Amino acid sequence: MNKTAAENNQAIAYRLSNNLARLLREFARDFERRIWQGLTDRGYPDIRPSHSAVFANLGLGAVRVTELAERAQVTQQAMGKMLKELERMGYVARDIDGGDKRAKEIRLTQRGVALAADSLEVVNQVRSYYASKIGEQQLDELEARLRDAVHKLQLEYLPESWAAPPQDDL
Numbered sequence: 001m002n003k004t005a006a007e008n009n010q011a012i013a014y015r016l017s018n019n020l021a022r023l024l025r026e027f028a029r030d031f032e033r034r035i036w037q038g039l040t041d042r043g044y045p046d047i048r049p050s051h052s053a054v055f056a057n058l059g060l061g062a063v064r065v066t067e068l069a070e071r072a073q074v075t076q077q078a079m080g081k082m083l084k085e086l087e088r089m090g091y092v093a094r095d096i097d098g099g100d101k102r103a104k105e106i107r108l109t110q111r112g113v114a115l116a117a118d119s120l121e122v123v124n125q126v127r128s129y130y131a132s133k134i135g136e137q138q139l140d141e142l143e144a145r146l147r148d149a150v151h152k153l154q155l156e157y158l159p160e161s162w163a164a165p166p167q168d169d170l
Helices: 005-017 020-041 049-058 065-072 076-088 110-134 136-153
Strands: 092-096 104-108
Touching: 020 049, 020 110, 049 065, 049 076, 049 104, 049 110, 065 076, 065 104, 076 092, 104 110, 110 136
Parallel strands: none
Antiparallel strands: 092 104
16 A cells, blocks of 8 residues: 555654654653752742753862863853853852963852752652652663663763762762
């Protein structure tokens, strides 16, 4: 049986819109939307999704702008703009690098550390929501498989320890 042009087009559209990349993107969008809503509810209405490029790559230690930009896969100019905004809002501070006086180290302020702690709580709440919907074991397996895939891909811009299994449950 031959398919009509409309049926072929529909099949192509389905495959283009219902694939791994789309599934991962939609899952991530929903996860992040829930996180931003949780942060807004906790008193951080000024934090936007674009700021995750900083917080997801900063950690709790000091790091340079160039390293942050590389990890986030954005230009140094874009990272600098986000950092200026977050510095103005009181979440990060830029200090002179002790090893290179020309460079600046970025670190979380006390307010930034509080945001990080609240973010961890919100992430745990969102994760619990997902576990209640798809099952704890299935969610653990999904996360483990994605972490394994990222580790095997050896993404050069991520710190070596990034895709390693978590050391403890925070």
